[in-house]
Amino acid sequence: MNEKAVEHQETRETIIPVRKYPYYIEKPPKENRVGRFLEAFAAVLKYSDYKPLLDSYCTSNTKCNRCAVACPVFLATGDPRDIPCYRTNLILDIYKRYFTIGGAIKARLTNGFELTEEIIDDMLDGFYRCTACRRCTRECPLGVDHGLITRLARYVLSLIGIVPKALQVSVREQLEGTTHNTSKVPKEALINTLEFLSEELEDLLGVKMTFPVDRPGREYVFFCAVSDYLLEPETLMGNAAVLYAAGDWDKWTVGTHNYDGINYGLFYSDWHLENIIKQLVAEVTRLKGEKILIGECGHASRSAHDFVPVFAGKEAYPVTNFMEYTLKCIQEGRIKLDRDIVTKRVTYHDPCNIARSGWIVQQPREILKAFVNDFVEMKPSGQDNYCCGGGGGLVSIDEIHEFRMSVAGKIKAEQLRQTGAEICIAPCANCKKQLKELVEYYKIPCTVMGLHDLILKAIHIPGGKSPQERKEEAALMEM
Amino acid sequence: MELWIDFARGPLFALTFLIMLLGLARLIIIQIYSIVARKGRRLINAPWKKIFREALSWVIPVRHLIPGTKIFSIVSFSCHIGLILVPLFLANHIVLWEDLFDINLPQLSSSVADYLTLFTIVCLFILFGFRVFSIRLRSMSRKSDYVILIVVLLPFITGYMAVHPKMNPFSWNVVMLLHLLSAALLFILIPFTKLAHIVLFFFDRISAIHWQLRPGAGDQVAESLYGKEAKV
Ligand code: SF4
Numbered sequence: 001m002n003e004k005a006v007e008h009q010e011t012r013e014t015i016i017p018v019r020k021y022p023y024y025i026e027k028p029p030k031e032n033r034v035g036r037f038l039e040a041f042a043a044v045l046k047y048s049d050y051k052p053l054l055d056s057y058c059t060s061n062t063k064c065n066r067c068a069v070a071c072p073v074f075l076a077t078g079d080p081r082d083i084p085c086y087r088t089n090l091i092l093d094i095y096k097r098y099f100t101i102g103g104a105i106k107a108r109l110t111n112g113f114e115l116t117e118e119i120i121d122d123m124l125d126g127f128y129r130c131t132a133c134r135r136c137t138r139e140c141p142l143g144v145d146h147g148l149i150t151r152l153a154r155y156v157l158s159l160i161g162i163v164p165k166a167l168q169v170s171v172r173e174q175l176e177g178t179t180h181n182t183s184k185v186p187k188e189a190l191i192n193t194l195e196f197l198s199e200e201l202e203d204l205l206g207v208k209m210t211f212p213v214d215r216p217g218r219e220y221v222f223f224c225a226v227s228d229y230l231l232e233p234e235t236l237m238g239n240a241a242v243l244y245a246a247g248d249w250d251k252w253t254v255g256t257h258n259y260d261g262i263n264y265g266l267f268y269s270d271w272h273l274e275n276i277i278k279q280l281v282a283e284v285t286r287l288k289g290e291k292i293l294i295g296e297c298g299h300a301s302r303s304a305h306d307f308v309p310v311f312a313g314k315e316a317y318p319v320t321n322f323m324e325y326t327l328k329c330i331q332e333g334r335i336k337l338d339r340d341i342v343t344k345r346v347t348y349h350d351p352c353n354i355a356r357s358g359w360i361v362q363q364p365r366e367i368l369k370a371f372v373n374d375f376v377e378m379k380p381s382g383q384d385n386y387c388c389g390g391g392g393g394l395v396s397i398d399e400i401h402e403f404r405m406s407v408a409g410k411i412k413a414e415q416l417r418q419t420g421a422e423i424c425i426a427p428c429a430n431c432k433k434q435l436k437e438l439v440e441y442y443k444i445p446c447t448v449m450g451l452h453d454l455i456l457k458a459i460h461i462p463g464g465k466s467p468q469e470r471k472e473e474a475a476l477m478e479m
Numbered sequence: 480m481e482l483w484i485d486f487a488r489g490p491l492f493a494l495t496f497l498i499m500l501l502g503l504a505r506l507i508i509i510q511i512y513s514i515v516a517r518k519g520r521r522l523i524n525a526p527w528k529k530i531f532r533e534a535l536s537w538v539i540p541v542r543h544l545i546p547g548t549k550i551f552s553i554v555s556f557s558c559h560i561g562l563i564l565v566p567l568f569l570a571n572h573i574v575l576w577e578d579l580f581d582i583n584l585p586q587l588s589s590s591v592a593d594y595l596t597l598f599t600i601v602c603l604f605i606l607f608g609f610r611v612f613s614i615r616l617r618s619m620s621r622k623s624d625y626v627i628l629i630v631v632l633l634p635f636i637t638g639y640m641a642v643h644p645k646m647n648p649f650s651w652n653v654v655m656l657l658h659l660l661s662a663a664l665l666f667i668l669i670p671f672t673k674l675a676h677i678v679l680f681f682f683d684r685i686s687a688i689h690w691q692l693r694p695g696a697g698d699q700v701a702e703s704l705y706g707k708e709a710k711v
Contacts, residue, residue: 047699060679069547080618145686271697
């Protein structure tokens, strides 16, 4: 830590960023990045609403440094450049110098701060080391929202072409491609997968469920992270089992024009955030649905829940997260879960995007308590949880795998190990991917899965095999 | 000398205090105006309850004593008590408020005020020490962060010396004048430096409102930079 700190003692202008974990950029801008950055920043300030908040932050920011110990990245590296407030000040300094009167006067009088190529390097490095988990915000006495600032900085950077290729390619396919989803899953493949899931479910549960596709006038239109169709069949089967057992099988549908809940716009761009939301809402309108049902995915849930009301105008359908729906079914006595199936110790990881605001914290715990006997909390958990280390889109950037493991996810891994749990529930496509990689990297004897994967084991299906029978079958298979 | 003191106690005090009030009012008005103008009716849907609950959690911030920053937090929280109470409720100040604004504030007993002042001075020194000796904090601090701490310290130290002639090697007049001048300087600095957080803390907290982005802005930004056919 000392070495880095000493290096840091020099004035900011002389810091040469050590980019240990570079990410691919499709066409990195080469010339006049400073000028273009300022131009883009000016456009953002002109058309969007960030000005008052930036004014307030750059006047009142006291740099008390409490946020440092809240940030998993800083705690892992000890590098002052990973202090949330330091990073936030990168952009606040630019704002103050170039977009406020006081800053302009000061610059005339003294030869103070200037935006340089090095600072741009510092930003493109720093703002993709933050997972935008907003844990620091809860520990800031002034409530400075570093997550929002990270996002704003990434937005301006993206406007001059600095954006991780992994994110950009996915968003491009989602908005301009033929499949309209981030994983390029064509409609036919979706239908095949649903048929496959239906067969699997029949084998497993002993009842036939044909997935409703493009059915108009249904109450719920279902969106999950599209990658779930490829990677997380058990989660989807769990979702289906709940809908079936609750007697709501004819109340929902999947649409074939748009079936992806992922919205990377939440991580780096207002422009994309809005257009992806509009695309999602258009699908619900096309299908004459009433509500948006989001599968197990933190950022998909948050972007729909928070931004459908902002961007969709009259078409702002209510948004439900699948866990809210499942809990409601349990409370109304519409589904039953068997207490004797899950005997292992279970813990729960709170995805930042749904837990930090306090929206979904209790619901999954109540569901788990309905059928899990040995449940342990991570410490801290709930609204104060630590990010898995893959937030803010980082999990999709494969080339920084080492950063996600050894830095951003370090504390999470430790927390997980301390619970001694054999099963870790992570109801989010991103967290799940990151945590699965973490347990492998740190060799923690724990299985990471979605909440509905576990529910699938314990749910009573009317007219189907009992959970006990299924458990025995599974045991036989394993032998 | 007495003339100077009278000047500092009268017109200078009134003027600098007014500058502070107007400066702070300006900040509040700009904030409210720009937020209302830009967000309009969307403000109604903001999670106000949550915002206030979070803000209140800092009045008695026990929940926020997390490892790694415990001492700093306790010191910086508690120094705010003196920073707020002493200037307002000290017996000698109350006379001032009465003279100037004709308001009667309740009085802090002199021994309480004494201890509180000392306590605040100690706290401020510790905070200064943190800024100097903690690598983490130092790496983020600019010159102004140190200067402001000193400016806040001065009126407390000089004030204490003025009340306790025994501890004061200088003449009372000099110390009093310094006290008044440093207070005046502090008043002027408040609305223009990070000390403005005494009113802006509230506007910092409402990021939930700022997350409600402006519909259409993203397209406008892209269009203004790259024209109508902007591509992802
Ligand atoms: S948002 Fe999370 S990762 Fe980013 S600075 Fe804050 S605590 Fe650290």
